[in-house]
Amino acid sequence: xxxxxxxxxxxxxxxxxxxxxxxxxxxxxxxxxxxxxxxxxxxxxxxxxxxxxxxxxxxxxxxxxxxxxxxxxxxxxxxxxxxxxxxxxxxxxxxxxxxxxxxxxxxxxxxxxxxxxxxxxxxxxxxxxxxxxxxxxxxxxxxxxxxxxxxxxxxxxxxxxxxxxxxxxxxxxxxxxxxxxxxxxxxxxxxxxxxxxxxxxxxxxxxxxxxxxxxxxxxxxxxxxxxxxxxxxxxxxxxxxxxxxxxxxxxxxxxxxxxxxxxxxxxxxxxxxxxxxxxxxxxxxxxxxxxxxxxxxxxxxxxxxxxxxxxxxxxxxxxxxxxxxxxxxxxxxxxxxxxxxxxxxxxxxxxxxxxxxxxxxxxxxxxxxxxxxxxxxxxxxxxxxxxxxxxxxxxxxxxxxxxxxxxxxxxxxxxxxxxxxxxxxxxxxxxxxxxxxxxx
Amino acid sequence: xxxxxxxxxxxxxxxxxxxxxxxxxxxxxxxxxxxxxxxxxxxxxxxxxxxxxxxxxxxxxxxxxxxxxxxxxxxxxxxxxxxxxxxxxxxxxxxxxxxxxxxxxxxxxxxxxxxxxxxxxxxxxxxxxxxxxxxxxxxxxxxxxxxxxxxxxxxxxxxxxxxxxxxxxxxxxxxxxxxxxxxxxxxxxxxxxxxxxxxxxxxxxxxxxxxxxxxxxxxxxxxxxxxxxxxxxxxxxxxxxxxxxxxxxxxxxxxxxxxxxxxxxxxxxxxxxxxxxxxxxxxxxxxxxxxxxxxxxxxxxxxxxxxxxxxxxxxxxxxxxxxxxxxxxxxxxxxxxxxxxxxxxxxxxxxxxxxxxxxxxxxxxxxxxxxxxxxxxxxxxxxxxxxxxxxxxxxxxxxxxxxxxxxxxxxxxxxxxxxxxxxxxxxxxxxxxxxxxxxxxxxxxxxxxxxxxxxxxxxxxxxxxxxxxxxxxxxxxxxxxxxxxxxxxxxxxxxxxxxxxxxxxxxxxxxxxxxxxxxxxxxxxxxxxxxxxxxxxxxxxxxxxxxxxxxxxxxxxx
Ligand SMILES: Cc1cc2nc3c(=O)[nH]c(=O)nc-3n(C[C@H](O)[C@H](O)[C@H](O)COP(=O)(O)OP(=O)(O)OC[C@H]3O[C@@H](n4cnc5c(N)ncnc54)[C@H](O)[C@@H]3O)c2cc1C
Ligand SMILES: Cc1ncc(COP(=O)(O)O)c(C=O)c1O
Numbered sequence: 002x003x004x005x006x007x008x009x010x011x012x013x014x015x016x017x018x019x020x021x022x023x024x025x026x027x028x029x030x031x032x033x034x035x036x037x038x039x040x041x042x043x044x045x046x047x048x049x050x051x052x053x054x055x056x057x058x059x060x061x062x063x064x065x066x067x068x069x070x071x072x073x074x075x076x077x078x079x080x081x082x083x084x085x086x087x088x089x090x091x092x093x094x095x096x097x098x099x100x101x102x103x104x105x106x107x108x109x110x111x112x113x114x115x116x117x118x119x120x121x122x123x124x125x126x127x128x129x130x131x132x133x134x135x136x137x138x139x140x141x142x143x144x145x146x147x148x149x150x151x152x153x154x155x156x157x158x159x160x161x162x163x164x165x166x167x168x169x170x171x172x173x174x175x176x177x178x179x180x181x182x183x184x185x186x187x188x189x190x191x192x193x194x195x196x197x198x199x200x201x202x203x204x205x206x207x208x209x210x211x212x213x214x215x216x217x218x219x220x221x222x223x224x225x226x227x228x229x230x231x232x233x234x235x236x237x238x239x240x241x242x243x244x245x246x247x248x249x250x251x252x253x254x255x256x257x258x259x260x261x262x263x264x265x266x267x268x269x270x271x272x273x274x275x276x277x278x279x280x281x282x283x284x285x286x287x288x289x290x291x292x293x294x295x296x297x298x299x300x301x302x303x304x305x306x307x308x309x310x311x312x313x314x315x316x317x318x319x320x321x322x323x324x325x326x327x328x329x330x331x332x333x334x335x336x337x338x339x340x341x342x343x344x345x346x347x348x349x350x351x352x353x354x355x356x357x358x359x360x361x362x363x364x365x366x367x368x369x370x371x372x373x374x375x376x377x378x379x380x381x382x383x384x385x386x387x388x389x390x391x392x393x394x395x396x397x398x399x400x401x402x403x404x405x406x407x408x409x410x411x412x413x414x415x416x417x418x419x420x421x422x423x424x425x426x427x428x429x430x431x432x433x434x435x436x437x438x439x440x441x
Numbered sequence: 442x443x444x445x446x447x448x449x450x451x452x453x454x455x456x457x458x459x460x461x462x463x464x465x466x467x468x469x470x471x472x473x474x475x476x477x478x479x480x481x482x483x484x485x486x487x488x489x490x491x492x493x494x495x496x497x498x499x500x501x502x503x504x505x506x507x508x509x510x511x512x513x514x515x516x517x518x519x520x521x522x523x524x525x526x527x528x529x530x531x532x533x534x535x536x537x538x539x540x541x542x543x544x545x546x547x548x549x550x551x552x553x554x555x556x557x558x559x560x561x562x563x564x565x566x567x568x569x570x571x572x573x574x575x576x577x578x579x580x581x582x583x584x585x586x587x588x589x590x591x592x593x594x595x596x597x598x599x600x601x602x603x604x605x606x607x608x609x610x611x612x613x614x615x616x617x618x619x620x621x622x623x624x625x626x627x628x629x630x631x632x633x634x635x636x637x638x639x640x641x642x643x644x645x646x647x648x649x650x651x652x653x654x655x656x657x658x659x660x661x662x663x664x665x666x667x668x669x670x671x672x673x674x675x676x677x678x679x680x681x682x683x684x685x686x687x688x689x690x691x692x693x694x695x696x697x698x699x700x701x702x703x704x705x706x707x708x709x710x711x712x713x714x715x716x717x718x719x720x721x722x723x724x725x726x727x728x729x730x731x732x733x734x735x736x737x738x739x740x741x742x743x744x745x746x747x748x749x750x751x752x753x754x755x756x757x758x759x760x761x762x763x764x765x766x767x768x769x770x771x772x773x774x775x776x777x778x779x780x781x782x783x784x785x786x787x788x789x790x791x792x793x794x795x796x797x798x799x800x801x802x803x804x805x806x807x808x809x810x811x812x813x814x815x816x817x818x819x820x821x822x823x824x825x826x827x828x829x830x831x832x833x834x835x836x837x838x839x840x841x842x843x844x845x846x847x848x849x850x851x852x853x854x855x856x857x858x859x860x861x862x863x864x865x866x867x868x869x870x871x872x873x874x875x876x877x878x879x880x881x882x883x884x885x886x887x888x889x890x891x892x893x894x895x896x897x898x899x900x901x902x903x904x905x906x907x908x909x910x911x912x913x914x915x916x917x918x919x920x921x922x923x924x925x926x927x928x929x930x931x932x933x934x935x936x937x938x939x940x941x942x943x944x945x946x947x948x949x950x951x952x953x954x955x956x957x958x959x960x961x962x963x964x965x966x967x968x969x970x971x972x973x974x975x976x977x978x979x980x981x982x983x984x985x986x987x988x989x990x991x992x993x994x995x996x997x998x999x
C-alpha cells in the first residue's frame with residue numbers, strides 16, 4: 002500500500018513523485034516508457050521552468066549539458082524586439098503561486114526530453130520514490146466510487162496490482178486516467194497550430210529566435226548535442242497541405258518567414274527526421290475527484306505556440322505536492338487541501354486569462370495592425386518589452402499588460418514610428434496575401 | 442539516435458491507416474476457421490500483421506510516448522507474432538483476435554490524430570468572431586482613411602449584435618427603478634430586476650427630487666445659457682457649492698457639467714508638461730486621459746499598492762526637485778469595489794511634496810458617516826489636498842465637482858480647465874436636483890437610505906458568494922461579479938437578458954483583458970428578496986453558459 006501512485010514519469014509525474022518522496026511519503030511512480038526517451042515536445046524551458054528546477058536542486062545537472070541564455074529575440078513582420086524575463090516579475094510570480102520566491106533564475110534553455118526526463122526520473126529515485134519503467138497501467142481499481150489502485154503489466158507481461166490512498170494521473174494529453182474515468186473536457190478550443198520541427202547542427206546562433214510572418218512562425222533554439230531545434234508552425238488547417246512535402250515546405254516556410262534564418266538552416270546539417278503534429282486542440286479537465294488527481298497535460302492542454310507546457314507541469318508538481326502532503330498528512334481534509342492549495346491557483350483568474358491568450362495566439366491569424374503598432378511602441382520601452390515577454394510565457398498576468406491605461410500609455414510615449422518598418426507600407430494588401438495557403 | 446532518412450510519423454500513420462483499412466475489409470467476411478485452413482487467407486492475415494508491426498516499429502519513439510492511448514506495444518508485437526504464426530495455431534489466433542477486436546479502435550485513434558475533429562467541425566463563424574475578439578484588437582487600426590478604417594471594427598460589432606452578445610447601447614422604456622423595462626440595441630425588449638442603473642439612493646423616483654427639478658424648471662427654464670465662468674450658474678449652483686463644501690469640510694467647490702469633465706479638467710488645469718502624475722493603474726478613465734493629456738511623465742502604480750507609490754515618488758524626487766507631482770486615485774474603485782488607505786497615501790504625498798487628488802464619484806453620499814464617503818470613513822474630511830467627484834451615482838443628475846481648501850486653486854482651475862471654462866454649465870434643474878440630493882444625503886433620511894441600500898448589498902453578495910461565485914472588493918453599491926473569460930461572460934449576458942435580470946457586463950477597456958465581470962449596481966429600492974432572486978438567476982445563467990460553451994465549442998461531458 003502506497004500513499005500515492007503516480008502514473009506518468011515525466012515533467013508532471015516524476016517531479017511530483019520526487020517532491021512527495023522528499024516530504025517523506027511512500028510513493029510509487031510508473032510509466033509505460035523506459036528512460037531515457039523522447040516524447041513529442043519542442044522542450045523549451047522558460048525562466049520560471051528553469052527556476053523550478055533550480056528550486057529543486059536540479060538545474061545545475063541540466064545546465065552541465067544544455068546551453069542556456071537570458072536574452073529572447075522576437076521578430077514580428079520584421080519588427081525586432083529583444084528582452085529578458087525580469088527578475089522582479091519572476092519574484093512576483095513565485096510569491097503569487099507559492100508564497101516563496103527562492104531559487105529564481107532568469108535563464109532559459111531548451112533541453113531534449115531524453116535528457117531532462119531521465120534526469121527527473123533519477124531525481125525521483127534519489128528522493129526515495131519507487132520508480133517502475135516499462136509499466137503500462139490498463140485498469141483503475143475502484144471501490145465505492147473511489148479510485149483505490151491500479152492494475153497493469155510490466156514489459157515482460159507480468160500483471161501487477163498496487164493500491165494507494167491517491168492516484169495521480171500525470172499521464173499526458175491522452176491521459177489514461179481521464180479516459181478511464183470518462184472525465185469531461187471543458188472549454189475546448191479547436192483552433193490550434195500545426196508544428197513541425199527537427200534538429201540541425203552547425204548553426205552559428207546563440208539565443209532563442211522566434212519569428213512571425215503572416216500566419217506562420219518559426220523557432221530556432223540551441224539545444225543539447227551542439228544542435229539547434231528548428232521549428233515551423235502555422236494554422237492547423239494548413240497542416241494537411243504542409244505535410245504533403247515536409248522537407249520542402251519546411252524550408253519554404255523558413256525562407257518566407259526569415260530569409261536569413263532560412264539560409265542559416267540550409268547551411269547546417271540536419272541530424273534527425275522531421276517530427277510534427279496538428280493535434281493540439283486545447284482543453285481543461287477537472288483536477289480531482291474521489292481518490293484521483295490530475296496534473297500536467299492530463300489536466301490542461303494548450304497549443305505549443307507559447308512553449309509553456311513543461312513549465313506549467315512543474316508548477317502543477319509544486320502545487321499538487323504541497324496540497325497532497327497537507328491532505329495525506331492529515332493536516333487538512335484532502336479535498337479541502339486540493340481545493341485551496343491546488344485548484345484555486347490553477348483555475349483562478351490569471352490562469353484562465355492566459356488560457357485565452359494562448360488559444361487566441363494559436364489561431365495564427367496574420368498580425369493585426371494593432372499588434373504591430375504595439376511592437377513598434379515597445380521598441381523604445383525595454384521595461385515594457387520585458388514585461389511583454391514575461392506575459393507571453395505566463396510569468397506576468399495577461400491582465401497587467403493588456404490593460405487599457407497601460408496600452409494607451411505605451412503608445413503615447415513611443416519614440417519610434419511606423420515609418421521605419423516596411424510592413425506598414427502596404428499593410429492591407431500584404432495582410433490579404435497572408436491569408437492564402439502557400440503550401441496549397 | 443534515429444536516422445535522417447526515416448519517414449516522418451505522419452507518413453507512417455497514413456500507411457498504418459491504409460493497412461488497417463485493407464485488413465478490416467479483408468477480414469470482415471471471413472471466419473477464423475477459414476483463416477486457419479485456407480493457406481492464402483492465413484498468409485494475408487500474417488501479411489497485414491507484418492505490415493502493421495513493421496510500420497509501427499518505424500514510427501518515432503517521440504510519437505509513441507505521446508499517443509499513449511494507442512496500444513503501441515501490441516502493434517509492435519505483431520511482427521513477431523506474424524513470424525511465429527506461420528506454424529503456431531495459438532499465435533495465429535492471437536493475431537486474428539487483435540485484428541478483429543482491437544484494430545478498429547486503433548484505426549479510429551490514429552485517424553483522429555491525423556485528421557483531428559477540429560479540422561472538420563464547424564462552429565457558427567459569427568458567434569466565434571463575436572466571442573473571440575476584444576476591443577483592444579481594434580485600438581490601432583491601419584490606413585490613411587480615418588473613416589474607412591473603422592469598418593473592420595464595425596464588422597465585429599455587427600457579429601456581436603447578430604449573436605446578441607453586444608451589451609452596449611441599451612435603451613430604457615421607462616424610469617430605471619429597482620425593476621426596469623429596456624430594449625437591447627437590436628430593439629428586442631425585456632423587463633427585469635435592474636442592476637444596470639447607477640442610482641444608489643433611488644433618488645430618481647424620490648418625490649422631493651422631482652419636485653426640486655420641477656420648481657427649478659418653472660423658475661429658470663431648462664437652459665443655463667452659458668459657461669459657469671460667464672453667466673451659466675444660478676443661485677442653485679452657489680448653494681450647491683456651499684452645501685457640498687460642508688459635506689466635505691472643504692471651503693472651495695467648483696462645478697463641472699459632468700464628472701468626466703471634473704476629473705479630466707482638474708488634472709489638465711493644474712499639471713504642466715514637466716510635472717509628473719503618479720496614478721493608480723485602475724483609476725477612472727477621465728483621470729487616466731487627463732494625465733496623458735497633461736504630461737508625458739505619467740507613471741501607473743499597481744492597484745492600491747502604496748509601497749510602489751513611495752518608490753515612484755522617491756525615484757522622481759531623486760531626479761527632479763523642481764516640478765510638481767500629482768498623485769491620483771479613486772476613492773471607491775468603480776469596477777473593483779475597493780479603496781486605498783488614504784491616510785497613508787496623503788502622508789506619503791506630504792513627505793515627497795506631492796499633491797493628492799481623490800475621485801469620490803462612487804462613494805460620496807452612499808458610504809461613510811453622514812454620506813461622507815471613503816474620506817469620512819478614514820477620518821480624512823478636510824484633510825486631502827484635492828477631492829473631485831460626480832453626481833451621476835448617488836445625486837441623481839449629471840455633473841461633477843472639484844473641492845479644495847484653497848481659493849487660489851479654485852480660481853486657477855476655473856480658468857485653466859477647459860472642461861469648465863469652455864463648456865455650458867450644469868442646467869438650473871440639475872443644480873437644484875443635486876442640491877436637494879445633497880441635503881437628503883446629509884439628513885436622517887439619508888441614514889435610512891444607506892441602511893436599506895446596504896441590506897440589499899449584503900443580500901446580493903451573500904447569495905452570490907454562497908453559490909460559490911466571486912464578488913470582488915468590499916460591500917458597496919458596486920458589486921463586481923468576476924467572470925474572467927469574455928466568451929463565458931458574453932454568453933451569460935445573452936442568457937440573462939431574457940431571464941429577468943438586467944446586469945451590465947464590463948470588459949476591456951473598462952477591465953483588463955481576461956478579467957470581464959458583471960458590475961451589479963445596487964439601489965436603496967432593491968429589496969433583499971429581489972437581490973437574492975437576481976443572484977440565483979445569475980448563478981443559473983452562468984452554469985447554463987458554461988454548459989453551452991462546452992457543447993458548442995467542445996465535446997462536453999464524455
Ligand atoms: C508540438 C509540441 C511542442 C511542445 N513544445 C513545448 C515547449 O517547447 N516547451 C514546453 O514547455 N512545452 C512544450 N510542449 C508541451 C509539453 O511537452 C507538455 O506540456 C509536457 O510534456 C507535459 O508533461 P506531462 O508530464 O504532463 O506529460 P507527458 O510528457 O506527456 O508524459 C506523460 C507520461 O505518462 C505516461 N503514460 C501515459 N499513459 C500511461 C499508462 N496508461 N501507464 C503508464 N504510463 C502512462 C507516458 O508514457 C508518458 O511518459 C509541447 C507540446 C507539443 C505537442
Ligand atoms: C470614478 C469615476 N469618476 C468619474 C466618473 C465620470 O462621471 P460622469 O458620469 O458624471 O461623467 C465616473 C463615472 O463613470 C466614475 O466612475
